[in-house]
Amino acid sequence: MGVAGFDEEFDVVVVGSGAAGSAAALAAQRAGAAVLVVEKCDEDVAGGNTRVSGGGWWVNADPQRARTFLRSLCGPFPLPDDVVDAWADETAANSQWMKELGADVALSAEYHTEPEYLGEEGSDCYAGMDAIGGRLGNSLLFDFLRKAVAESGIEIRYATPAGELITDDGIVTGVVVGSGSGSRRIAARGGVVLATGGFAGNPQMVHDYLRVHDHVLWGSPASTGDGHHLAQSVGADLWHMDNMATITGVRGDDGSGHYLALWGAHNYLFVSEEGRRFVDESAVAYPNHGHIRRDGAWELFPLRPFRLVFDERMRTAGPLSPTADVLPVGWNLLMNGSRWSADNSAEIDRGWIRRAESIAELAQIMDIDPATLERTVTLYNEACAAGRDDHFGRNPDMLGAVSEAPFYVLDVVPLLGWSNGGPRRDGRSRVLDTRGEAIDGLYAAGEVSSTYSWCKDGGFHIADALAFGRVAGRDAAARATGVEPGGASR
Template sequence: MHSTPGRESDRFADDHGNIHEVDVVVVGMGAAGCAAALSAHAAGAIVVVLEKTGPEEAGGNTRVSGGAWFHHDDPDRAAVYLRSLCGDRPVPEPVVQVWAAGTREVSSWMESIGARVLPNGSYTAEYPELDGSDCYGGYRSVDGVLGEGRLFAVLTRALTERGIEIHYDTPAVELMTDPTTGAVTGVVTAGGRRIRARGGVILATGGFEGDPELVRTHLGLNNVPVWGSTAATGDGLRMAERVGADLWHMDNMMAVNGVSRPGSRHGFFAMFLYSRGYVWVDGNGRRFVDESVPSGHGQALIDGRYELHPRRPMHVLFDERTRMAGPISPNADVMAVGWNVLTDGYRWSTDNSAEIAAGWIYRADTLGELADRIGVYPATLTDTVERYNRACVAGSDELFGRNPDTLTPLTEPPFYAYHSAPVLAWTNGGPRRDHYARVLTRAGDAIDGLYAAGTASSTYSWAKDGGFHIADAIVFGRIAGAHAASRLS
C-alpha cells in the first residue's frame, strides 16, 4: 500500500485493508480518473481509486476508445476554435482559457508518465469552416497507434508504478458531506464502506449512456445500444445532484449509425468503408437526411445549423453489391476500437453473411418483402429507393443534396436492412464545473471538496472535434487532482 513520507498507512486502513481515510478519492479510472490520481499523487497526496467494475472491464470508454488526443501549438487559436464549436451555447471564458492552455500540454504530460507519443495518421479538423480550426494539428497517441487499449495500458501502468491504490468492483453510491458547511468529505461505497477524503472527491465516472432512463429523459432515445462501456450509468451525476450540483450539456451526445445483436446492450459502428450504396429511411420508409453529410464527433452542418447526427432511430438499406464489397463494420485490423471489437473480440464477417444469418440484418428478395420485414409500407419503401436510384443516375440528389460521388444505386437484389437505434457512443452532460474542475451549485458556488472531469462533466456544450474528449479528460483530471491535493495545506 502506498504511503506518503511522514504519514503512516495505518492511519487510513485497518488490519483488514479497509480504507477509512485518505487525502483524495477518485471515483472511476478512465483517462480522467487516472490523470486525477496521478496529479494528486504527484502533489504529495495519498490517493485511492474506486473502480465500479472488475479489472477485465475497468477504464470505461477510455479502454476501448481510439485513445488519441488532438494536438495544437497555439492556445489562442485553440480558444477561438472551442468558442466556435460551442456556437450559441458558450462555456465560461475561464474554462475556455484553461482548456486551451491545458490541451497544448497533453503530449508532454503523457511523455512524463512514460508514454511514447507519436503522430497518428493525417487527421485534419472536422469543422474546417469554423474560425480557429487552423489550430488543429492532428492526432497524437501512444506509439502513434489508434486504439488497441494502449492509452489505458499506459495510464494503469503509471498508477501501479506509483503504488496508487485501486479498488475494483467498488462502486461509490453516495457522497459524504459536512452537515454544517455542505463540503464533500468522502464517499460511501455500495458495500457500505465510508471513506473520508481530506482533500476532496473527484468524480470521473463517465457519462450516462448506459442508463436507459437518463438517456430517454435527456436525449429522447429509447432502448439504444452503446458503443462503449455499459457501466457509464450516470453515477457521478446522481451523487452530485443529491448534494446540490447544477447540471450542464445534458442534451449533448455522440451517436453513430450502428448495428446491434438482439439481446445485447452493445452496438457495432457501421461505416460502409467499401461501398456507398446505402440509404437511411425513417419509420415511414422515407429518406430524411443526406446520409453522407460530413460530420464531426456527433454533429453535422444540416440546413445551415450544426445538428446532432445521427439523432434518431432509422432503418439502413443496402443491396447485394454493397454486401459483397466488404464488411460494413470494421474489425480490429482496420479500427481497433469499440467494446465488441476489443473487449469481446468479435470479428465481423468479410461479406456480412454471418451477421445476416444470425438475424442481425434482414434479407429479402424484393424491396416489398424487405418493407414487410422492417414494418413499413412496401409501396413507400419501393418509391423511396426508386427515387434515390434515379438521383444516382442523374448524379444529383434533389431531396437532400447528397454528394454525387457517394450516389451509388441500390439495384442488385437481394436487399438488406437493419435498424439503427442509433448506437450511442457517449454523452457529454453532467455536473457543472468551473476551471478548477470544482462542481458548482445552481447558484454558481463551488461545492468544497467535490470535483468532476471527463465525460462525467465534459467541457463541450455542442460540437467537438476528433481527439477532444481524451484531451479534455486528461486536462481537467489533472487540474482536479492538483486542486484537491492543494486543499490539504
C-alpha cells in the first residue's frame, strides 16, 4: 500500500471519460497534477452522451453579453453570480483550448448558425457552433478527446466503476473503485471530480424527478445517476433536478429511441389520445433543446405520448427520422446501427406506422371516435386553406393540409436526451452541501451537474462540460500541488 489505508495515490481522480471528464483530466495534468480517470463502461461503449451527441460547442463572442443571455434563459430559476461568471468566461475559452490541444476547430455551416433563443436578451453573444472539422456527430469530439487523453499519458481504467467516496472528517480524500480483480482504494490528494453524466438511463430517477413515465432514450443507457448517488452519500445538495431535454421520438422494436424530425413536408398534425389537436405543431418542429414557446412562456415539451397524423405527401417527402448522413447523433443510430428507411416503408411494414384509406378508418385503427378525428382534420385543413391557424397559431408557412390518401398515424413518445440536475456546485465546480458550503475535495462537471436551470441553446451542454471540466481539474490540481491556477502558491 501507498498512503496508509490506500492501494494507490494520485493528485486528482476523475470519474467518467466524456467531455467533462476528459477536460478535467487534461486541465489537471497541465496544472502539474498526477491524474487517473476511472470509467465504469467497457472501452467500446464508454464516453456517455458525449460519444453520441452532436459534439459541438457554442461560440461565445462576448462574455459580458453571455452573462445576460444565460440569466435570460434561466428565467424564473436564477443561478448564483459566481456560476454565471465562470460559465460566461470559460465557455468563451473553449475553442482556443481545443485548438491548443491540436483540434481542427471550425464553425458548423449547417447547424446552429444562429441562436435558437433569438428573442432573449443577450442572444447577440451567440456566434454559431464550433465542432471538430465543423462537422457534427459521428463521435468526432469524443474520439478527439480520447486521443488527446491517451497522448498525454493519462491512464483511463475502463470497466472500473466508482462505488464509494472516501472521506476524512468531511473531506473527500479518495474513492473506492471496482474491477475484475476486486475493489481498490485510491487516494486523491487534490480531489475527486465527478463527471459521470446524468440520470436519463435510470427509470426510477426519471420517474421521481422528471415525472416522465413513458419515454425512450436518445443518449447513453449508462447515464444512471452514479455521480448523484456518490455526491449525496457525503451530504451534497441538489439543484434543478426537474429540468431536462425531451424531443419527439419513436419507440423501436427493441425499446430504443429514434428521433422524429419533421423536416420534410408539413402535411401533418398532432392529436391527443382523444383525437384533438393540442399544441402549435410548428413550435415543436424545431424544438429549442427541450422547450417550446407556449402561452407566453417557455415550457418543457413533450412530457407524454401523442399521435402524429399525416398523409401520403408527408410519407413520400423523406424519412421521418434523420439518416446517418444528415444527423449522425444518438445512441440508437451510432451504437446500435439502426437505420430508418428513406420512404418510411420499412416502418410501415414493421407496424410502427399504421395506414388507412380514410380518416374515419384511421380513427378506428387508433381506437378513437371517428367523428372527433374527422372534425379535427377538417378544421385543420380549413385553417390551411385560409392560411391562418386561429386555434393554435401554427406558422402559416408550415400549414400543410392532411388531405391526400392514404393516411397514416405514428405513435410519438418523449425521446429523453439528457437530464440537467445534480449535485449543487459553485463557480469553482466544488460540490456544495445542504448548508451551501463546499465539500472539500469533491467536484462535479458536465451533465452530472449541468449549469442549466431552465432553457439552453445549441451547443450549450458540450460547452458547459468542457468549461467546468477545466475549472474542476485546475482547482483540484491546486489543492494537491499548492499552486493556485495561474501560478501563485497557496
